[in-house]
Amino acid sequence: DKLDTIRKLLTKAEGASTSAEAETYTAKAVELMARHGIDAALLGAAHPGRDEIGAQRIVMDDPYSAGKARLLAWTARALRCQAVLHTASGGRVAAVTVFGFASDRERVELLYTSLLLQATSQLVRLRPPWPGESVAAYRRSWLYGFADQVHRRLREAETRAETQARHGSGTAGVSLVLADRSRRVEKA
Numbered sequence: 001d002k003l004d005t006i007r008k009l010l011t012k013a014e015g016a017s018t019s020a021e022a023e024t025y026t027a028k029a030v031e032l033m034a035r036h037g038i039d040a041a042l043l044g045a046a047h048p049g050r051d052e053i054g055a056q057r058i059v060m061d062d063p064y065s066a067g068k069a070r071l072l073a074w075t076a077r078a079l080r081c082q083a084v085l086h087t088a089s090g091g092r093v094a095a096v097t098v099f100g101f102a103s104d105r106e107r108v109e110l111l112y113t114s115l116l117l118q119a120t121s122q123l124v125r126l127r128p129p130w131p132g133e134s135v136a137a138y139r140r141s142w143l144y145g146f147a148d149q150v151h152r153r154l155r156e157a158e159t160r161a162e163t164q165a166r167h168g169s170g171t172a173g174v175s176l177v178l179a180d181r182s183r184r185v186e187k188a
Contacts, residue, residue, distance in 0.1 A: 002032055002033075002035070002036040002039075003036065003110070005032060006032050006036065007110065009026070009028050009029035009032070010025070010026065010110070010111070011114075012025045013026045013029065013114060013118060014114055014118060014121075019122060022118050026114070026115075026118070027153070029111075030111070030153060030154060030157045031157055031160075031161075033079075033107050033110075033157070034154075034158045034160065034161035035165075037080070037103070037104060037107055037158065037161065038161050038162060038165045038174060038178075040101075040103035040104070041080075041101075041103070041174075041177050041178055041181055042165075042173075042174065042177055044101060044181075045177045045180075045181075051101045051102050051103050052101065052102055053099065053100065053101055053102075053184060053185060053188045054099075054100075054101075054102060054105065055097050055098065055099050056097065056098050056105050056109070057095050057098075058072060058095060058096050058098065058109075058112075059094070060092075060094060062092060064123070064139065064140060064143055065088075065092045065093045065094070066091060066092065066093050066140075067140055067143035068093070068116060068143070069085050069093035069096050070143075070144065071112065071115060071116065071119065071143070071146065071147040071150065072096045072098070072108070072112050073085060073096060074147050074148070074150065074151035074154075075108055075111055075115065075147075075150060075151070075154065076096075076100065077151065078150075078151050078154030079100070079104050079107050079111070079158070080101070080104050080158075080181060080185065081098050081099060081100030081101075081105060081108055081185060082099045082186065082188075083097065083098050083099070084096065084097045084099070099188055100185050101181060101185065104181075104185075111154075115150055119143060122142075122146075123139050123142065123143065126138060126139055126142055162174060162175065162178060
């Protein structure tokens with residue numbers, strides 16, 4: 001089962017002793033997850049009603065709730081879902097609702113949970129390079145950059161998987177299925 005293999009890779013990434021090691025495991029998991037997303041989309045198109053659009057609300061905890069929300073929203077967006085942020089006072093984010101097909105929401109939740117653990121383990125070790133600089137501001141900035149890098153890598157993996165699937169099938173059917181799913185999620 002692809003999802004089981006992905007979970008094992010992400011677990012190894014979470015327990016990695018270095019960020020480079022974590023990145024290696026995460027990259028392989030992302031690659032497999034992108035291929036799994038294409039397979040699930042094609043299966044859902046072949047069997048209507050099997051993979052329905054829905055929503056899932058995920059609570060954001062402080063500290064750095066806005067950064068965590070950004071990581072979740074950008075992960076969701078890269079995996080063909082949409083996210084709505086529910087703000088609270090003081091610039092905090094109370095929760096994020098993710099809209100998308102069940103198979104894509106499952107991928108988002110699985111990946112976000114692992115990425116959050118990886119980011120948190122790195123955040124606690126981060127200190128600004130200059131004395132007197134705000135540790136909180138430095139960490140918020142780092143988390144923003146982490147989320148941006150994750151989003152970029154996910155989009156690249158998704159594009160590669162789509163291209164490989166399109167060339168493997170010899171048709172543009174994959175692109176049409178994915179475009180239809182994106183349109184339906186946007187509408188929902």
